[in-house]
Amino acid sequence: MKRPGRDAAAGSFILHPSSFILSGEVSRVSLLESEAGKRRLLSVEIPVIERYNEGRDPAFQIRLARAGSALVLRYCLKPGHNIYQLETRLVAAYPTVPPETRVLTPLKHCPHLLEGQTLCLWRQGSTRSTSRWDPAKFTCVFAVQAAWRWLACYEIWYDTGEWPLPEAK
Amino acid sequence: MDFRPLNTEERRQLINALRGNAESDRAILMDRRDTSFAGTADEVTDEEVIGAIKSVPCHY
Secondary structure: OOOOOOOOOHHHOOOOOOOOOOOOOHHHOOOOOOHHHHHHHHHHHHHHHHHHHOOOOHHHOOEEEEEOOEEEEEEEEOOOOOOEEEEEEEOOOOOOOOOEEEEOOOOOOOOOEEHHHEEOOOOOOOOOOOOOOOOOOOOHHHHHHHHHHHHHHHHHHHHHOOOOOOOOO | OOOOOOOHHHHHHHHHHHHHHHHHOOEEEEOOOOOOEEEEEOOOOOOOHHHEEOOOOOOO
8 A cells, every 4th residue: 555655744745646636536535435535545544544643652542433424533632731532523525625623622612613612723715725725735634733733722822811823814 | 621731931832832833834743652742843754744743724
């Protein structure tokens, strides 16, 4: 099995042409049902998760479960002294549709937190590369890393009342 | 959850890391075992890459 490219951060692999979904194909991908989706899962997402889990305490490893037509990643993150349980859902239309991440650990109401403690991570339709999900570049581990960064911001906001990063455009 | 806050120095380091990540694309490193904050780096090795948070697209 060919591994994703290693020329970028783990969550933002530049995927080899043979293992990623070409842009014209993306809209037809259904992660668990279509051949393209299964190929994406087996050649990109699973290897990246395995690599993420290597050498990690079992309590902090990503665990995968199927939930209907979606795939759910369950894991814990600890950006500071507190441990948060999270769930990242790869819906049937993933990777065209970005992953949805929510925190299962109760949080205080804060900026950038949506209903159901879903994290506001990507702006739909943004034309700025810094604000949008790119299915040709990113993997589910990228969503885990984005959640880590969100939680780091939350820990600072909890103490100071100020979100430490500016709004995306 | 009994929230345990960062101390002043920890908070300062984390704020600097987040801003360096957003403004200068400086990677934030996650501890290999428990994902805790493990500093920052301009360049990351192959070993570190899975735990290195590059400048991620985000709505905040």
